[in-house]
Each structure stands twice: as C-alpha cells, then as structure tokens.
Amino acid sequence: MEKLLEIKNLCTHFDSRNGCVNAVCNVNMDIHRRQIIGLIGETGCGKSVLGQSVLKLLPKNACITGKILFEGKDILKMSVKELRAVRGHKIAFICQNPAEALNPLMKNGTQIMESVRINQALSKKECRETSIDLLNILGFSEPKSIMHKYPNELSGGMKQRVLAAMGMSGYPSLLIADEPTKGLDAIKRRQVIATIRKFTETTGCAVLIITHDLKFASAICDTIAVMYAGEIVETGDMEALFNDPKHPYLMALIKSQPCKGLNVLNGTVCSLIDLPSNCRFFDRCSYAAGICQDQHPDLLTLNEAHRVRCLKYV
Ligand SMILES: Nc1ncnc2c1ncn2[C@@H]1O[C@H](COP(=O)(O)OP(=O)(O)OP(=O)(O)O)[C@@H](O)[C@H]1O
Ligand code: NI
Secondary structure, three states: OOEEEEEEEEEEEEEEOOEEEEEEEEEEEEEEOOOEEEEEOOOOOOHHHHHHHHOOOOOOOEEEEEEEEEOOEEHHHOOHHHHHHHEOOOEEEEOOOHHHHOOOOOOHHHHHHHHHHHHOOOOHHHHHHHHHHHHHHOOOOOHHHHHHOOHHHOOHHHHHHHHHHHHHOOOOOEEEEEOOOOOOOHHHHHHHHHHHHHHHHHHOOEEEEEEOOHHHHHHHOOEEEEEEOOEEEEEEEHHHHHHOOOOHHHHHHHHOOHHHOOOOOOOOOOOOOOOOOOOOOHHHOOOOOHHHHHOOOOOEEEEOOEEEOOHHHO
C-alpha cells in the first residue's frame, strides 16, 4: 500500500513553568491510504499531542522536531500558506471538544455549508445538498432539521457528528479523530464505526483514531499503536495485538476493560518532566526484571506485523 504520511523521529515538548514536558518522544509511524489506525493508551500519554503535532495545531510553548512527510513533503517545513492548503482540506482534524469547536451563534447548516464552500467550488444550492448528504452519511435521519438548529440544541454526540461532517466536507485523504466516541452510547458508537468505515471505503481516506476505548478500536481499526509516557510501546496489526499482546502494558490495558473483569491497572504514568532513563513502565510492570531497572528498551521487531518495546523479548 502507498504511504500517505510518514512520521519520523517525532518529538514534541512543551516549555512549562515546572520544566520541559516531553509529551511525544521519538515516534515513528507510517499511515497508508485507506488504513484505519488506532492510537490507544491512558490519559496523559501524549496521544492528542501526537495527533495535533501532525497539523502543527499546538500552542506557542510547543517545540516539534523530526519529520512529518505528507505525500512526500515535510509538514514541519511548510510555509503558512502551504500548511493552510493541507489543514482541513487534505488532512482534517476532529477534536475532542465539539462544544468548543462549533460557533454557538451560527446554525449548524450555515457552519457545515461554509466548510463545504471553502473546500469545494460549488454553488450555494450544491453546498446545501452536499451538506445534507454528509449529515445523511453521518447517520442523521432528519438532516434538514439539523441544518436549521443551533449547536446547543444538539446533544454532545450529535455535535460531534456535525463536526465530523465539517471535517469530511473537503474529502480529506487523512482524517484525525480525537476520541470520536467520547460520551456516546453503544448504538451511537456503532453508528460512528459504520460511518468511518463507509467514508474510508467510498473516498479512500485514511483515519487516525485517538481513543481510550479498546472495544471500539478493535471493532474499527486494522492497525494499532499503543502509547505510554510519550512513546510507542507496541504497534502492529490489530488482531495480532489484541489476540496476542506482548507488552505488559497492553496486557494490563486489555485486562482492565469491563468485559475482561475490570482488573484495574495500578499506579500512574510517570511524569513527562522527569522521565526515567530505564523502562518507563518499570514501576507498574508485573514482569519487571533487573535489566528493566537499568535499560531503556528499543522498539523491537517481532515480525513485520508486530513491534514491541520491552526487554522481555530481547
Ligand atoms: N500546552 C501544553 N503545555 C504543557 N504541557 C502540555 C500542553 N499540552 C499538553 N501538555 C501535556 O502533554 C501531555 C500529553 O497530553 P495529551 O493531551 O497528548 O494526552 P492524551 O494521551 O491525549 O490524554 P487524554 O486521553 O486525556 O486526552 C500531558 O502531560 C499534558 O499535560
Ligand atoms: Ni487526548
């Protein structure tokens, strides 16, 4: 498959009053056309920062190094004008807080039509029709009435889908969705799965999904990357990872799901300010050995479809 996005040695840190926060450390990731890749891990592991780094959607105190090649061109080196041509058009980002992303003073329809207009050279009537089509794809049974409503007349999940319609309006080649199932019930979650699938199948769009929800990730993703304390600790084919997890962190994450007995993973992620020089999961790992106290593991290739950062397999 053709490579769409190549992330190479990506590091993102923030200068803060308490020190340097290393949110993303040396991440390498390839995204291919039509691929649906899930980025999972506990809160504060750097998932959203990784997603936002791809479009340089970060505050001024952020410093991003490495390479992010999109269609062969480094996003980190693009001019403001080049970046504007990519954002929202070729790569769309659906953020975690739909309530903040929609303008409360404008009707949903006006906002969706505006984003369709920016992305496609269409007449007003065609923009309206495209907007209605998009809302249909997103599972709204009465798209016209949604167009006439204001954002705060909708539930959180509906706002998220309106935002998704806006993100998809440019028919991007990559969609980054941050927690698209947050606050949704099982039925709505299934709708999101169907929508994203249909969208990738009909448009060839690749999707990077950032989520806490392992069940959702396993239902939709073909590839998974597990993040822990700013690093990718395990990555590969979804089935290989979930059927045969190798990293003790992923094993623990799977066991902590409600359907697997809710065995809560004790402890918390180490501070991203004073990172340990040994294995970052050492303190919480039930398999930790002497060597883990002294060494920082590299990402090891078990086979083409499976990589893991754990000294158990060295
Ligand atoms: N502007 C900022 N300045 C300083 N630190 C920041 C800034 N933005 C994010 N961080 C820190 O970067 C780390 C990674 O945050 P991030 O939002 O990527 O986590 P996450 O994995 O997406 O978590 P969640 O699942 O809760 O969304 C956190 O420790 C966070 O506090
Ligand atoms: Ni996040």
